[in-house]
Amino acid sequence: xxxxxxxxxxxVISDTHLIANSLHDHxxxxxxxxxxxxGKDLYYQEIALDAFVKMANRENPAAIVVTGDVTFNGExxxxxxxxxxxxxxxxxxxxxxxxxxxxxxxxxxxFHGKKQYYAGEISPLFWxxxxxxxxxxxxxxxxxxxxYSVQLNPQYFLVLADSNYYGTEETTEAPHTRGAIxxxxxxWIEEQFKYASKNNLRPILFMHxxxxxxxxxxxxxxxxxxxxxxxxxxARFNVKLAFSGHIHAQNxxxxxxxxxxxEIVTSSFCSTDQGYGVVRLHSxxxxxxxxxxxxxxxxxxxxxxxxxxxxxxxxxKNLQLGTLAxxxxxxxxxxxxxxxxxxxxxxxxxxxMNYNFYTGRNHLKKSQLAKIxxxxxYQTLIKQHPEFEIYLKTLYDTSEHSNxxxxxxx
Numbered sequence: 001x002x003x004x005x006x007x008x009x010x011x012v013i014s015d016t017h018l019i020a021n022s023l024h025d026h027x028x029x030x031x032x033x034x035x036x037x038x039g040k041d042l043y044y045q046e047i048a049l050d051a052f053v054k055m056a057n058r059e060n061p062a063a064i065v066v067t068g069d070v071t072f073n074g075e076x077x078x079x080x081x082x083x084x085x086x087x088x089x090x091x092x093x094x095x096x097x098x099x100x101x102x103x104x105x106x107x108x109x110x111f112h113g114k115k116q117y118y119a120g121e122i123s124p125l126f127w128x129x130x131x132x133x134x135x136x137x138x139x140x141x142x143x144x145x146x147x148y149s150v151q152l153n154p155q156y157f158l159v160l161a162d163s164n165y166y167g168t169e170e171t172t173e174a175p176h177t178r179g180a181i182x183x184x185x186x187x188w189i190e191e192q193f194k195y196a197s198k199n200n201l202r203p204i205l206f207m208h209x210x211x212x213x214x215x216x217x218x219x220x221x222x223x224x225x226x227x228x229x230x231x232x233x234x235a236r237f238n239v240k241l242a243f244s245g246h247i248h249a250q251n252x253x254x255x256x257x258x259x260x261x262x263e264i265v266t267s268s269f270c271s272t273d274q275g276y277g278v279v280r281l282h283s284x285x286x287x288x289x290x291x292x293x294x295x296x297x298x299x300x301x302x303x304x305x306x307x308x309x310x311x312x313x314x315x316x317k318n319l320q321l322g323t324l325a326x327x328x329x330x331x332x333x334x335x336x337x338x339x340x341x342x343x344x345x346x347x348x349x350x351x352x353m354n355y356n357f358y359t360g361r362n363h364l365k366k367s368q369l370a371k372i373x374x375x376x377x378y379q380t381l382i383k384q385h386p387e388f389e390i391y392l393k394t395l396y397d398t399s400e401h402s403n404x405x406x407x408x409x410x
Contacts, residue, residue, distance in 0.1 A: 001151045002093050002137065003062045008153045010063045011056070012277040014208075014245030015099065015268035018045045019072035020081035023110040023119060030111035039271045039320035042072065044312070046081065047303060048274065051295035053088045060091050061278075062152065065160070067245040067266060068099025068208030073107040074175065076120040079130045096131050097160045098146055099208040099246065100179060103127060106171040121170045140192060144184035149192045156281050157201035159192045161185065163209040163224050163244075177221035179209035179246075181230055189230070193237035202410065205234065205242040211263045214251040215357075217391040222247050231259040240408050241286060243277070250275055250290055250360030252403045262408055264288055271320055272359050273313050286408040290360055317355065324351035345377040350392075357395040360403035364396050372396075 002008075017040050024030040026043070034042045041048075056064060064086075071078040079102070086094045101107075108119040124146055128135055135141060138148040145162035152158050162185065165176040181189065189205075196203040205211075211227055211234070213219035224230065234242070235258050242261050248268040255261060267275040267290075274293040279286060292313070299309060308315045325347030349372070356362040364372075372378055382389040397403075 001153065003153050005062070005153060006155060006283055008156070008281045009061045010065060010152070010279045010281070011061045012065045012067065012206075012243050012264075012266050012279060013052075013269045014067040014266040015069040015248055015270065016045060016049065016066065016082070017042075017069055017072045017101070017268065017270045018049065018078050018082050019075060020078045021046055022081070023075055023077055025112050027112060028114045029116045033109075033111060033116070035323075037072075037323075039316075039323040040072075040268065041270050041316060041319060044309065045270050046085065047299070047309065048270070048293075048295055048312070049082070049085045050088070051298035052269075052276075052293060053086060054298040055293070055295075056092045057088070057090050063093045063095050064089070065158070065206055065243065066094070066096045067206055067243055068097050068164075069101045069245065069268075070096060070099065071102050071105075071122070073109065074102050074105025074122050075108045075110070076122050076126055076130075077110075079122050079127070083130050083133075093137060094131075094134060095137070095150060095158065095160060095206075096134050097162060097206060097208060098122075098127060098164055100164050100166075100175050100177060103146070103164060103166040104169065104171055105166075105175040106173040107175060118172075123170075124166075140188075140195070142185050142188040144182065144188070147185055147188065149195075151201065152204075153281070155200075155202055155283065157192070157196040157199075157203045159189060159196075159203055159205050161189060161205065161207040163207040178225060179207075180225040181207075182226070186226070186229055186233065190233055193233060193239065197237055203237060203239050205239055205261070207242070207244050209246050210244045210265060211242050211259075211261065212253045212256055214247060214249065214253060214263075214265055215391070215394050217394045231256075231261070234261045235259045240410070248272075249358045250403050251357075252288075252360075252401075252406050254401075254406075262406060264406065266290075267358055267360065269293075271316060272355065273316060275359065284410050286410075288406050288408075290404045320355055320358070321348075321351040324354050342377065342380060345375075346381045349375070349377045350381060350388075353392060353395045362396050362403065363401075364398060366398045369396050369398055 163179040250267040
């Protein structure tokens with residue numbers, strides 16, 4: 001048991017995608033990788049995570065749970081650096097599960113000058129060794145995967161699942177995007193839920209991939225392949241809360257059909273505005289609030305002199321918006337080469353709509369959404385990219401639902 005306190009606070013982060021500084025020299029090859037990293041920051045994550053640990057030592061949550069993709073592309077050195085940074089925690093416990101980029105990822109690389117080289121990958125045994133402190137807190141571990149369970153306090157029981165596909169040895173192949181729990185681990189999860197029920201504990205599920213489809217248009221490869229079976233288990237044992245990551249977007253979905261589970265997906269810590277979840281667990285309810293980490297108070301004097309670090313959220317937003325806009329504009333410049341201003345507006349609109357979805361700030365009044373849909377930029381966008389029309393229509397929500405906070409009652 002992590003704490004005997006009935007009123008317990010934990011934090012949740014996801015998709016940190018750390019690549020250790022020792023694996024690159026800020027050279028040409030690494031610069032190319034940063035430009036193609038889909039808006040992730042690869043340069044400053046050691047500093048950002050170190051600052052996050054300093055904040056944890058000031059506020060003392062009982063635990064920090066990381067729902068996968070700890071590393072950029074499964075570099076063993078990056079996982080070791082992550083563990084080293086979080087060894088700085090004084091009272092807070094670290095609980096980590098792998099993501100689809102962590103175990104036997106054939107894209108693991110280090111970068112020197114103009115070239116990239118294969119980097120040592122992470123095996124399941126290395127993972128357990130690197131994060132041995134996490135597994136020492138376990139009430140139970142699954143022999144078929146990297147899943148484990150932890151009793152948080154006298155009332156709550158955490159089941160940390162391994163939803164990833166990976167092989168049995170190092171590879172040169174791309175990591176799997178899809179995920180599943182698998183028959184053996186499903187049996188193990190059932191046993192954990194039974195244990196929780198027998199001991200009057202409330203189970204909370206954590207995994208990297210999603211239990212539900214958080215975007216109607218884009219969910220293939222994000223929802224686990226055997227979601228129906230896991231949902232049945234959640235219904236059978238009245239699992240009211242689950243956390244996941246993977247889609248890099250902040251999103252909350254309440255109970256679906258016969259499943260009583262609310263699923264909270266945490267956005268990527270290494271992009272957008274460094275979102276993290278503050279979860280407060282009480283006897284009769286759980287509250288969740290999504291916050292944006294401001295690392296300025298935790299920077300060293302030297303680091304505060306760095307304009308990028310001091311204005312880190314602006315840097316991250318520009319990185320994200322610039323990547324999204326550039327990807328679209330390259331194609332549209334050829335079709336609208338006589339109207340550069342329109343192309344810029346299309347890129348800006350496409351990027352901003354995505355950014356709002358990623359940060360969970362995608363609620364608009366119907367009248368505001370209608371104005372966006374009536375703009376020349378939007379109309380041209382869906383005309384030239386009909387494949388985007390359904391997706392773009394799913395990015396905004398005009399209901400009263402919030403993606404930034406929720407209360408779960410027992």
